[in-house]
Amino acid sequence: MNVLVTGGAGFIGSHLVERLVRENHKVTVLDNLLRGNKIPNHIFSQITFIEGDVRNYHDVSRSMLGIDIVYHFAAVLGVDVVADFPVETMDVEVIGTRNIINAAHEFGITQLFYASTSGIYSHSAIVKTALNEEVLVDPRTSYAMAKRYNEIYLASHFEEKGINTIALRFFNVYGERQDNRMVIPRFIEQAETNAAITVFGNGLQTRDFTYIDDVIEACFRLQNTTGFHIVNIANEQEWTIKDLAECIIELTESKSNICYVDAPKKRYDYEVERRIGSAEKLYALTGFKPTTPLKKGLELTLTPQEYTAANGHNSI
Secondary structure (H helix, E strand, O other): OEEEEEOOOOHHHHHHHHHHHHOOOEEEEEEOOOOOOOOEHHHHOOOEEEEOOOOOHHHHHHHOOOOOEEEEOOOOOOHHHHHHOHHHHHHHHHHHHHHHHHHHHHOOOOEEEEEEEHHHOHHHHHOOOOEOOOOOOOOOOHHHHHHHHHHHHHHHHHHHHOOEEEEEEEOOEEOOOOOOOOHHHHHHHHHHOOOOEEEEOOOOOEEOOEEHHHHHHHHHHOOOOOOEEEEEEOOOOOEEHHHHHHHHHHHHOOOOOEEEEOOOHHHHHHOOOOOOEOOHHHHHHHOOOOOOOHHHHHHHHHOOOOOOEOOOOOEO
């Protein structure tokens, strides 16, 4: 297939691009390179790269020519970044997705994947069981509200115009090449330098961490799914942040201590006490669930395959 990946130079996008190339798909990436380029050099040399912004319709339109399927993964990421730039966050989501869907109509593309987020559930996570896609969501941040808006927007386009769309609600994805805007690489960086590992609150809040290879496998398994679906990509395992920090200290043989600090006020709406997802719908659609235990995924993250980040050649 001819595949477009927006945000393809980022963490999840670069892993998706790598898998697509290895399976002999023709790949185009649209990315503004604001956070650099995580695509390995040997993969980058085999793709078409367009440096541009999803908020610019001309950039989006020229990336769509000849495309069969779109993975729309471009987004502003990181709690602190999103909290500091809520308008940009929402513009990238709303304007960017509108441009993607309009260009898809223009070029006759009928399959789209959209990177949503488990953050949409927010304080819905007080339920006693794992969160499924039928739970009444409770988005409270600019990022989560924009993601939820786009889910509804894309569902409406499927009803009216027939673009098959999967909205992927990612649960705390981690792995090689992720930067320290996210909790696991930040903890690893602190542990490897024997610095204090800073945990917000008492560390008893829980998250469901999903290893990157499982996420990419789920994306591939869903490729032949028709209709509009919201699908959790979750590992169905609950870890406290305290236990996560202790596990990283153990794996890195670090001398770090855990330092508990109050969360900044700007992070308040992001700090939920509990989050664990159900992958039952993913399994029903594909026969697949994420299976990598957190400790194994951390070991793989700490000993990644060597790669050299691409430096921007081959762009158009």
